[in-house]
Amino acid sequence: MSQAFANNINSFNVSIFNATDDEPKILAWLSPLEPQVRHQDICDQRVDGIGSWLLETKEFRSWYNGNENGETDHAALFCYGNPGVGKSHIWYERRSVRNQE
Amino acid sequence: MVDYLCDQAVEQEMAVACFYYDFASRGVQSPTNMLGSLLKQLLSGLGAIPGEIARKFRGQKKVIGGRRLRLPDVVKMLADVSSLQRTFICVDALDECVLKHRVEVLEALGEILLRSPNTRIFMTGRSHIRGVVERGLGGRATSVLIKPRDDNIVTYLRTRLKKDTTPEVMDSGLENDIMKSIPEEISESYVASGVRETFVSCTTLTGANVDSYWSHSRWTQS
Numbered sequence A: 001m002s003q004a005f006a007n008n009i010n011s012f013n014v015s016i017f018n019a020t021d022d023e024p025k026i027l028a029w030l031s032p033l034e035p036q037v038r039h040q041d042i043c044d045q046r047v048d049g050i051g052s053w054l055l056e057t058k059e060f061r062s063w064y065n066g067n068e069n070g071e072t073d074h075a076a077l078f079c080y081g082n083p084g085v086g087k088s089h090i091w092y093e094r095r096s097v098r099n100q101e
Numbered sequence B: 001m002v003d004y005l006c007d008q009a010v011e012q013e014m015a016v017a018c019f020y021y022d023f024a025s026r027g028v029q030s031p032t033n034m035l036g037s038l039l040k041q042l043l044s045g046l047g048a049i050p051g052e053i054a055r056k057f058r059g060q061k062k063v064i065g066g067r068r069l070r071l072p073d074v075v076k077m078l079a080d081v082s083s084l085q086r087t088f089i090c091v092d093a094l095d096e097c098v099l100k101h102r103v104e105v106l107e108a109l110g111e112i113l114l115r116s117p118n119t120r121i122f123m124t125g126r127s128h129i130r131g132v133v134e135r136g137l138g139g140r141a142t143s144v145l146i147k148p149r150d151d152n153i154v155t156y157l158r159t160r161l162k163k164d165t166t167p168e169v170m171d172s173g174l175e176n177d178i179m180k181s182i183p184e185e186i187s188e189s190y191v192a193s194g195v196r197e198t199f200v201s202c203t204t205l206t207g208a209n210v211d212s213y214w215s216h217s218r219w220t221q222s
Helices: A003-011 A023-030 A035-045 A052-056 A058-065 A094-100 B002-011 B031-046 B051-060 B071-082 B099-115 B127-136 B150-162 B172-185 B191-206 B210-216
Strands: A076-080 B014-020 B086-092 B119-125 B141-145
Touching: A023 B031, A023 B051, A035 B014, A035 B031, A052 A058, A058 A076, A058 B119, A058 B141, A076 B127, B002 B014, B014 B031, B031 B071, B031 B099, B051 B071, B071 B086, B071 B099, B086 B099, B099 B119, B099 B127, B119 B127, B127 B141, B150 B172
Parallel strands: A076 B119, A076 B141, B014 B086, B086 B119
Antiparallel strands: none
């Protein structure tokens, strides 16, 4: 854990509770839902490269990067469209993104 | 998108949580459960439970066999945990959230954005809820129209043809028709149903048993 992160947690005024035994119970208590199951389904159906154009839009870049201070007036990005256009399957090609870095 | 953000999170100090609405699961996808699920994912990433949450758990455990949190408590905790590091929250198919819950969820997400400036929210949904989303988040949302591009349709078709589970009813003529007709004729509104309709028209063109082919394929189920 970095020092900055540790300071953040201290400023949140929490004591880190060593919940070795209780952590699973606490997590289950917070919600019975497990969205990672649906996420895996989506991943399995995805086709690489579909929807990668979204990453190049000014809306996405502004939302993701913000200004030079990381701030943005639009902290939420809503991708809308008709049924079946692939909103849930927006994906990118790992290779092409890495090549741009 | 979630995986893109997760890849970034591995390399940087940031957190990602996601939620997928499903109308068939509307009975259990209450705002408290939905936001609690996001909180649960963020806490899993932290690897520790903040003392405030542990204390709430211990207190609630004593009553009614473990009373659940109220929505304002979950929202406050989620805002607090989100503010610990750069956080991305992804919510898919917001239109499948029942109306009265959608209003509550948007209000909660708006509050989290106010209290946690480093948090970003990514949402998807059908066009008719765009106004509700933008209003619900008090002008803090920007919108992008998602529509299939020709090259994406071709890529998708080629990939699905490679995974064809009933190759015996496919021939080069039908395959050529599919690759030619669908990108030309498909409506930008309905990829899946457009593919289905074009398949039916190919029956006439080729004489192939497309309905049999179709009934065995899972092309339109994603």
